[in-house]
Amino acid sequence: MIQGRAPMIELRRLHRYFGDTKAVQDMSFEVYSGEVLGYIGPNGAGKTTSMRILATLDEPTHGEAFVDGFSVIDDPDRVRRRLGFMPDYFGTYENVSVREYLDFFGRAYGLRGTERLSAIDRVMEFTLLDRIQDKPTSGLSKGMKQRLCLGRTIIHDPGVLILDEPAAGLDPRARIELREMISRLAHAGKAVLISSHILTELAEICDRVAIIEQGKLIAAGSVDEISEAANPTSLIRLRVLDDAGPITRWLEERADIDNLVADADLLTFNHDGGPNDQAELLRQIVGEGFQLVEFASKTKSLEDVFLHVTEGRVQ
Amino acid sequence: MSEAAAEATGTNALPHREKLLASAWQWTEPRLVAAAEWANPILVKETRQALKSRQFVATFLIVLIACWVVSIGGVVLIGPRIRYEAAGGVMLLVYYAVLAFPLTVIVPYSAFRSIASEREDNTYDLLSISTLTPWQIIAGKLGSALLQMLVFLSAVSPCIGFTFLLKGVDVLTVALLIGYAALASLGLSAVALLSGTLVQVRYSQVIVSVGLVVTLMGAFYGMILFAQSFIRDSYLVLQEEEFWIVNLALLTLYATTFAIVSCAAAMRISFASENRSTPLRRLLLLQQACFVGWIAAIAHEEGLRSLPGAVAATTIVLSVYWYLAGTLMTSEWPFFSRRVQRSLPASKLGRWLLTWLNPGPGTGYMLAVSNMTGVVTVGLTIALVFGAFGTGGPSRADLVYFCLLSWGYVVALLGIGAMLTRLLRKYIFVSMPAGFLMHAIVFLAACGVPQVIHFMYYSTSFTSASPMTHVSNPVWTLARLIEDGAGSVDALTLTTIVLTAAAITLLLNLRWIAAETQPRRAVLPERVEFDEQQLHPEPEPKPSNPWDREAAEGV
Numbered sequence: 052m053i054q055g056r057a058p059m060i061e062l063r064r065l066h067r068y069f070g071d072t073k074a075v076q077d078m079s080f081e082v083y084s085g086e087v088l089g090y091i092g093p094n095g096a097g098k099t100t101s102m103r104i105l106a107t108l109d110e111p112t113h114g115e116a117f118v119d120g121f122s123v124i125d126d127p128d129r130v131r132r133r134l135g136f137m138p139d140y141f142g143t144y145e146n147v148s149v150r151e152y153l154d155f156f157g158r159a160y161g162l163r164g165t166e167r168l169s170a171i172d173r174v175m176e177f178t179l180l181d182r183i184q185d186k187p188t189s190g191l192s193k194g195m196k197q198r199l200c201l202g203r204t205i206i207h208d209p210g211v212l213i214l215d216e217p218a219a220g221l222d223p224r225a226r227i228e229l230r231e232m233i234s235r236l237a238h239a240g241k242a243v244l245i246s247s248h249i250l251t252e253l254a255e256i257c258d259r260v261a262i263i264e265q266g267k268l269i270a271a272g273s274v275d276e277i278s279e280a281a282n283p284t285s286l287i288r289l290r291v292l293d294d295a296g297p298i299t300r301w302l303e304e305r306a307d308i309d310n311l312v313a314d315a316d317l318l319t320f321n322h323d324g325g326p327n328d329q330a331e332l333l334r335q336i337v338g339e340g341f342q343l344v345e346f347a348s349k350t351k352s353l354e355d356v357f358l359h360v361t362e363g364r365v366q
Numbered sequence: 367m368s369e370a371a372a373e374a375t376g377t378n379a380l381p382h383r384e385k386l387l388a389s390a391w392q393w394t395e396p397r398l399v400a401a402a403e404w405a406n407p408i409l410v411k412e413t414r415q416a417l418k419s420r421q422f423v424a425t426f427l428i429v430l431i432a433c434w435v436v437s438i439g440g441v442v443l444i445g446p447r448i449r450y451e452a453a454g455g456v457m458l459l460v461y462y463a464v465l466a467f468p469l470t471v472i473v474p475y476s477a478f479r480s481i482a483s484e485r486e487d488n489t490y491d492l493l494s495i496s497t498l499t500p501w502q503i504i505a506g507k508l509g510s511a512l513l514q515m516l517v518f519l520s521a522v523s524p525c526i527g528f529t530f531l532l533k534g535v536d537v538l539t540v541a542l543l544i545g546y547a548a549l550a551s552l553g554l555s556a557v558a559l560l561s562g563t564l565v566q567v568r569y570s571q572v573i574v575s576v577g578l579v580v581t582l583m584g585a586f587y588g589m590i591l592f593a594q595s596f597i598r599d600s601y602l603v604l605q606e607e608e609f610w611i612v613n614l615a616l617l618t619l620y621a622t623t624f625a626i627v628s629c630a631a632a633m634r635i636s637f638a639s640e641n642r643s644t645p646l647r648r649l650l651l652l653q654q655a656c657f658v659g660w661i662a663a664i665a666h667e668e669g670l671r672s673l674p675g676a677v678a679a680t681t682i683v684l685s686v687y688w689y690l691a692g693t694l695m696t697s698e699w700p701f702f703s704r705r706v707q708r709s710l711p712a713s714k715l716g717r718w719l720l721t722w723l724n725p726g727p728g729t730g731y732m733l734a735v736s737n738m739t740g741v742v743t744v745g746l747t748i749a750l751v752f753g754a755f756g757t758g759g760p761s762r763a764d765l766v767y768f769c770l771l772s773w774g775y776v777v778a779l780l781g782i783g784a785m786l787t788r789l790l791r792k793y794i795f796v797s798m799p800a801g802f803l804m805h806a807i808v809f810l811a812a813c814g815v816p817q818v819i820h821f822m823y824y825s826t827s828f829t830s831a832s833p834m835t836h837v838s839n840p841v842w843t844l845a846r847l848i849e850d851g852a853g854s855v856d857a858l859t860l861t862t863i864v865l866t867a868a869a870i871t872l873l874l875n876l877r878w879i880a881a882e883t884q885p886r887r888a889v890l891p892e893r894v895e896f897d898e899q900q901l902h903p904e905p906e907p908k909p910s911n912p913w914d915r916e917a918a919e920g921v
Contacts, residue, residue, distance in 0.1 A: 106495050110638050120893040125705045127637045129897055131497050142489040146418035147411065158407035159496035203492070 057120060059084050059211050059242035060105060065114035067100050067266075074100040076266040078114070082242045084210065087233065089257035090246040091357055097266040098246045099139065102215050105244070106136035118211050132160075135204035139216040141196045143188040150175070150184040153202055160207035174202040177232065194225035201232060212236060214245040218252055230256055254353040264361045274353050277360065284321045285329065286349040291316050292342035301339060307332075316344075407498065408506025412480065413513060422514070425472055429518055432464045433525045452534030455597045459590075461529060462543060465522040466589045469515055469547050471582045474554035477511045478578055481562030482571055500632040500640075504559060508628065511555035515548060539600040543593055549620060554585055556627045563634035615660045622653035639703035643695065643725035647733060650691050654684065654737065673752055674760050677745045678768060678848060684741045685772040688734040689780060695730025696784035697801020700791070700882065702726070707888035721883050727801075728879035731784050735872065738776050745769040760848055767857040768847055774864035775840040781871030783808040788878060812838040837863055 058081035067075040075097040082088045090098050103109040105116050107127035115122060121129040144152065153174060157167040175181040178198040183191070188199060197217060204212060214233070218226045226249070234256050237243050247253050253260065254274060261271040270277045291298055299313045302320060307328070311320040322332060329348050336343060402410065416422045440460065444453050484490035493503060526544065529535050561578050565571040596603075603609045626649045633642040658680065665676040702710075702725065711720045722733040749765040760768065783805035790796050790804065816839040823835075833855040836842040846855050890898070909915035 106491075107637065108491055108494060121897070122704075122891075124639050124703065125708075125891075126894055127639070128497065128499075129894065131495050134495070136495050138488070138491060140488045142487060142492040144411070144415060144487070144489060146415045151411070151414055155407055155411040156492070156496065158410065159493065159498045161497050163403050207497075 056083050058082060058117070059119050060088075060213075060244055061115075061117040062101065062105075063115040063117070065101060065104065065116055066112045067097070067104060067109070068112045073266050075104075075111070078263070078266070078268050080261050080268060080271050082211075082244050084242045085237055085240050086259065087237045087243040087245060087257045089253035089260040089353075090244055090263070091248075091250060091253065091260055091353075092246075092263040093361060096263045098263060099215055100266075101263075102136070102213050102244065102246065103138075105213055106134060106138075107131060108136075132207070133210050135207070135209040135212045137200050137204040137212070137214045137217055139219060141200055143191070143196065143199070145187075145189055147188050148185050149180055149188055149191070149199060152188050152199065153180075153206055156203045156206050162207060170206055170208070174206050177205070177235075178202040179228075194221050197221060197225065197229065201229070205236065210241055212241050212243045212245075214243065216246055216248065218247055218249055226252060250353040250357055260353065262357060262360050270356075270360050274356055277356050284323050285325075286319065287322045287329065287332075288317070288319045288345070288347045288349065289336075289343055290345035291318070292344050298336070298339075298341045301336075301341070322348075406502060406506040406509055408493075408503060409509040409513070412506070412510035416510070416514065425468060426517060426521060429464060429468055430521050433461065433522055436460050436464060437525055437528065448532065450533075452532070454529045454532035454535035456534075457532060458526065458529040458535050458540065458543070459594055459597055461522055461525045462547070462593045463590050465518065465526070465544075466547055466586055466593070468518045469551035470554055470586045470589055471579075473511050473514050473518070473551050474558040474582055475579065476514060477507055477555040478558035478562045478575070480507055480510065481559055482565060482575075485566075494635070494637075500634075500636040503635060504628055504632045507559055508552070508555060512552060515551045519544070519548070535597070536601070536604075538604055539597060542600075543596065546592070547589065550585060550589060553620060553624055553627075554582060556624055556631065558582075560627050560631040560634070563631050611664075618656045618660065619653075622649065622656055625649050626653065639705040641706045641709060641725055643698055643730070644709075644723050647695070647723045647730075650687075651737075654687065657683065657687075658741075670752060673748055674762075674765055677748050677765055678760055681741060681745050681769055681772050682844075685738065685776050688737050688741075689776050692731060692734035692776070692780040693783060693802050693805035694798065695733060696727040696780060697787060697796070697798045697805070698725055698727050698730055700727055700788070700878070702885050704888055707885055708890060710885060710887040712887045717883075724882070726882040727784055727788065728875065728882035731780060731875060732879055734780055735777050738773050742769045742773040761851065763852050763857075764847060767852050767861050768844065770861050771840070771844060771847065771857075771864055774861070774868040775844075777868035778864065778871045779809055779812060779840070780805070781868070781875050784875060785871070813841055816842065833860055 060080075060082035062078050062080055065075055065078040066073070078097070078101055080088070090102070092098050100109065101116075104111050105118060105123060107123050107130050110124055115124070117123065118130040119133045121133070123130050144155075147155070150171065153171045154167065157170055162170055172181075175184060178201055180195070180198055180202055183195065188196070191199060201214075201217065204214070212233075217233070218229055221229060230252055233243060233245065237256070237258075245253065245257070257274075259271065259273050260277065262269050262277065293316075295313050295316050295318060299311065299318060302308050302311055302318070307323045308320050311318065322329060324332075326348070333343075333346050336346075436457070440453070440457050441448060444451065447453070484493060498506075523544075526540055530537060530540055558578055561574050565574045626646065629645050629649055633640075633646060636642055661676050661680050665672050668676075706725060710724060711717050722729050722736055746766060746769050749762050749769065783801075786808065787796055787801045787804045796804070816836040819835050833843065833846070837860060843855055843860060847857060852858075909917070
């Protein structure tokens with residue numbers, strides 16, 4: 052918990068069962084304002100179910116969920132004023148232009164007069180939809196529809212955003228633009244809960260990630276924290292200037308090293324420990340008089356972490 | 367051109383008229399814009415959609431073309447006789463058929479599709495998470511239906527006006543027929559919206575859709591048949607006072623039923639923690655009050671002789687009414703959400719008077735029982751106080767037994783259904799439709815089992831069986847009691863058995879009814895209270911004397 056700040060999103064021991072299927076089990080986490088939490092898990096892990104509960108579209112079997120301190124069960128009306136939910140599907144109307152679509156949702160969120168007009172202009176400028184404001188929504192490309200849906204999500208300037216697979220099916224340029232928009236929203240102080248299968252994208256914009264599988268939260272924190280907690284060993288690669296034999300023998304005697312592979316002057320091995328331990332190892336190698344050309348620790352990606360902590364099971 | 371010539375040709379007058387028009391428009395436009403700001407968002411959106419929709423434009427054009435064809439064809443067929451023949455009635459009937467089709471079929475079906483397509487196009491969730499209330503959503507859809515109806519009316523009304531110029535139709539007949547069509551259209555739209563909220567999955571949508579179309583077509587043919595007889599007899603019936611009284615009574619029934627159907631539709635789409643029951647229960651009470659009021663007024667007009675009939679009719683109607691309402695209320699979920707608990711009556715008087723309006727199967731059962739008790743008490747009082755009814759109708763004894771048996775059957779059958787539903791809930795999830803089905807099974811068993819025994823051991827004759835065989839069958843017992851009198855059914859023994867069964871059922875239900883009356887009003891969480899204060903701040907106290915005013919103004 053961040054000291055002195057109340058969470059904008061809070062799940063407390065949330066459960067959701069559909070008959071015998073346990074879609075969400077004992078889920079608890081918090082998201083603070085200005086923070087982006089990546090919500091990742093295999094298909095059927097319970098991401099959308101828990102997001103729908105937060106968006107007041109479903110109710111939990113047990114447990115509580117709060118948005119800006121309001122219970123999603125007891126005060127859905129107050130939650131809806133503070134929440135923007137972008138589901139993993141488009142919801143567009145026939146015979147409605149982009150501007151009319153945003154105007155409708157502006158009205159639906161109680162915006163009146165100039166307040167609504169300026170909100171529409173702000174959103175269209177933010178999502179770069181102003182050039183196509185008179186186009187019918189049913190004729191938009193997927194990328195444009197995603198922008199429109201994001202625009203609808205933020206039309207009432209909510210403090211909390213829940214985005215379910217916002218980048219799914221977008222081309223690389225559209226994905227980059229969407230990522231930038233989400234980062235800007237987080238910088239504007241919004242709490243963002245985002246799910247995506249494109250983990251490289253998430254790694255770049257998320258402050259923390261929550262990994263779920265089979266409805267259970269199995270890890271939460273920054274990528275480094277999860278990585279370290281899940282598997283403290285790191286893959287080290289080093290290259291020596293002269294013969295690799297002495298250093299190989301020296302490394303083989305150490306208990307904190309295994310899987311040592313020597314290929315001419317290049318050595319790779321697993322080392323138990325974090326960055327501090329690696330620094331100590333480097334200091335000892337140099338102290339022993341070995342001449343190093345390269346010492347590199349491979350940083351684990353979000354994909355590595357995800358694959359390591361999950362087993363890819365689907366309910 | 368001289369000034370006089372200009373004045374004569376009217377060129378000077380034109381700018382003045384334009385100026386007047388411009389200033390009128392300048393006055394009107396901002397008011398229209400302001401009104402549109404506060405209009406229902408769904409109404410605004412659907413109006414925009416309709417204006418661009420090919421389907422709407424095509425339907426409107428077809429109606430318009432049909433009107434032209436009828437006008438030209440009718441005038442050609444009637445020929446020169448149009449000058450002296452009373453052809454207005456026939457023409458009005460044909461125009462009415464042209465109008466009734468969009469009003470009773472197209473407009474309500476569009477309302478159904480409007481809410482069903484929200485689910486199909488995934489926009490229903492988006493509406494649900496907006497700050498629109500379920501009432502606003504239903505009102506917007508109804509407003510859209512009303513607007514479509516007005517557009518169709520505007521297309522056909524010049525033609526209907528034309529029939530008034532022909533002989534054979536008076537303006538009151540035309541106005542009433544249009545009024546009936548408009549009310550039917552709006553009422554059917556409300557029913558269609560309720561049907562739209564009932565369907566969740568595609569296959570049920572197909573079934574409901576077919577059922578709705580059949581109902582709407584039936585309503586259309588009904589409207590035509592009604593219009594035919596009304597146009598034929600209107601010059602007679604419009605003179606009668608009873609016609610207007612019946613119309614007013616039907617209007618009351620329509621208004622209350624419309625409110626119940628619209629409320630049910632809104633409750634269907636409201637969030638699970640919302641109190642979906644209390645508004646409907648209030649409306650049921652209102653409708654009952656209206657019904658009793660009308661029966662009382664008619665009985666008052668008719669005099670003492672009509673009292674037995676009025677009491678019997680009221681008892682029958684309200685027994686069926688509260689039994690049906692009770693089957694739904696006793697199938698409600700037995701737990702209060704914290705949101706509902708916040709709105710429970712807090713004062714002792716409030717708890718005393720309003721507890722049965724709280725949601726829950728136990729309170730629902732008690733609401734039905736209380737109302738039946740009230741109805742039967744009034745019926746018994748009338749039967750006992752006004753002993754000499756005169757000739758005709760059931761006797762005093764018949765009426766007393768009838769009232770007591772009606773009460774007993776409703777209390778016993780509802781109570782048994784409610785207990786079985788509660789028992790089943792210990793093992794499986796029982797939804798409201800499943801609870802309703804449980805009551806239906808209980809009722810069919812109560813009526814059907816004696817009927818089977820009747821056929822097995824007696825004959826196919828309705829009256830030949832022993833009354834005790836049909837002790838559980840309210841239909842047989844009450845029908846025979848009212849038709850053949852108390853002696854034909856051994857009324858005393860029957861009433862004793864049924865009332866004992868009812869009392870036992872009521873006692874058995876009391877434990878969980880009591881459990882539902884225990885929850886007290888929950889306190890508002892601090893966060894909600896704070897938010898409420900920010901949303902609706904208390905107004906600053908106004909100065910009550912000159913010194914306060916001076917202090918406030920800093921003088």
